[in-house]
Amino acid sequence: MSKKPVRVAVTGAAGQIGYALLFRIASGEMLGKDQPVILQLLEIPDEKAQKALKGVMMELEDCAFPLLAGMEAHGSPETGFKDTDYALLVGARPRGPGMERADLLAANAQIFTAQGKALDKAASRDVKVLVVGNPANTNAYIAMKSAPSLKRENFTAMLRLDHNRALSQIAAKTGKPVASIKSLCVWGNHSPTMYADYRFATIDGKSVKDMINDQVWNKDVFLPTVGKRGAAIIEARGLSSAASAANAAIDHMRDWALGTKGEWVTMGVPSNGEYGIPKDVMFGFPVTTEGGQYKIVEGLPIDAFSQECINKTLAELQGEQDGVKHLL
Numbered sequence: 001m002s003k004k005p006v007r008v009a010v011t012g013a014a015g016q017i018g019y020a021l022l023f024r025i026a027s028g029e030m031l032g033k034d035q036p037v038i039l040q041l042l043e044i045p046d047e048k049a050q051k052a053l054k055g056v057m058m059e060l061e062d063c064a065f066p067l068l069a070g071m072e073a074h075g076s077p078e079t080g081f082k083d084t085d086y087a088l089l090v091g092a093r094p095r096g097p098g099m100e101r102a103d104l105l106a107a108n109a110q111i112f113t114a115q116g117k118a119l120d121k122a123a124s125r126d127v128k129v130l131v132v133g134n135p136a137n138t139n140a141y142i143a144m145k146s147a148p149s150l151k152r153e154n155f156t157a158m159l160r161l162d163h164n165r166a167l168s169q170i171a172a173k174t175g176k177p178v179a180s181i182k183s184l185c186v187w188g189n190h191s192p193t194m195y196a197d198y199r200f201a202t203i204d205g206k207s208v209k210d211m212i213n214d215q216v217w218n219k220d221v222f223l224p225t226v227g228k229r230g231a232a233i234i235e236a237r238g239l240s241s242a243a244s245a246a247n248a249a250i251d252h253m254r255d256w257a258l259g260t261k262g263e264w265v266t267m268g269v270p271s272n273g274e275y276g277i278p279k280d281v282m283f284g285f286p287v288t289t290e291g292g293q294y295k296i297v298e299g300l301p302i303d304a305f306s307q308e309c310i311n312k313t314l315a316e317l318q319g320e321q322d323g324v325k326h327l328l
């Protein structure tokens with residue numbers, strides 16, 4: 001018997017990430033090739049944006065996706081999030097050349113307060129929320145704090161793009177396939193302070209740290225390359241990453257919903273105090289997932305260099321949190 005459709009809300013549905021994301025959700029790449037979906041597409045209540053959204057929906061129709069069980073256009077989060085099982089909060093202003101993601105805080109924080117409140121009122125009680133819009137960690141924190149009747153652990157931020165970028169850099173450095181790299185993680189904020197950590201990573205059972213054996217490369221090449229990759233793409237494309245961001249969103253939700261079979265992935269999730277990160281800080285951690293739940297990988301040794309990196313990204317996140325206190 002075929003499965004009951006699930007509801008997937010996507011904000012910023014007519015934006016550039018939306019255009020790279022919706023077709024893959026509708027084709028079953030996110031929730032499985034046997035899972036029908038109803039798309040609840042949200043855009044600002046502006047004639048031009050709603051018209052563009054209609055155009056995207058016409059294209060979705062023209063794909064005749066067998067798993068696309070329904071599609072709705074919305075201009076308000078209260079209707080857009082009604083009964084939704086999954087919410088991908090993408091819609092926000094992207095940064096341009098010369099900006100840091102934190103510069104978007106003021107512009108985007110109000111969006112996530114309103115959307116958190118709307119999720120609280122309207123969404124399924126088990127809704128799984130992924131925040132993509134920048135600054136992603138703090139926006140996810142705002143949404144979580146604005147939705148007190150929903151489970152805090154169901155709010156997450158996207159660190160998966162940083163994780164995937166780190167995987168590709170390690171693959172290039174070692175000359176090994178991406179798929180052979182296990183147990184990599186990225187700690188902290190989706191910003192240049194994030195700490196991509198390959199100390200525990202292995203390839204065919206061998207330590208990646210020992211294979212590379214070059215702390216200068218780690219500090220002076222690897223970490224800045226991964227941390228500043230978003231800016232490098234803006235510089236090259238004149239626009240921020242969209243296809244790779246959509247791909248990371250698919251990876252994040254797929255792994256959360258369908259499980260990682262013991263493999264580590266990185267998710268931005270509210271801390272419960274793990275590794276000394278204060279409760280509720282939305283922090284990139286290594287996780288494994290099973291049965292629709294994620295679990296932070298605990299008990300990893302943190303050396304002096306790693307602690308310094310973790311402290312730096314934590315301080316930045318706490319500064320962002322302080323900056324939005326008045327909204328919560």
Ligand SMILES: NC(=O)C1=CN([C@@H]2O[C@H](COP(=O)(O)OP(=O)(O)OC[C@H]3O[C@@H](n4cnc5c(N)ncnc54)[C@H](O)[C@@H]3O)[C@@H](O)[C@H]2O)C=CC1
Nearest residue numbers: 012015016017043044091092093094132133134136161245
């Ligand atoms: N976490 C991550 O790894 C990444 C995050 N991003 C962030 O994703 C966000 C979206 O990026 P793009 O799609 O490239 O931007 P875009 O400007 O192409 O699209 C954003 C869309 O969101 C809509 N929007 C704005 N406010 C909204 C609201 N309150 N409700 C519903 N829709 C709303 C806009 O009308 C627009 O169509 C930006 O904040 C960007 O910085 C981008 C790449 C990676």
Ligand SMILES: O=C([O-])CC(=O)C(=O)O
Nearest residue numbers: 095134161230231240241
């Ligand atoms: O850099 C940006 O503004 C977009 C983004 O988050 C990324 O590509 O990592």
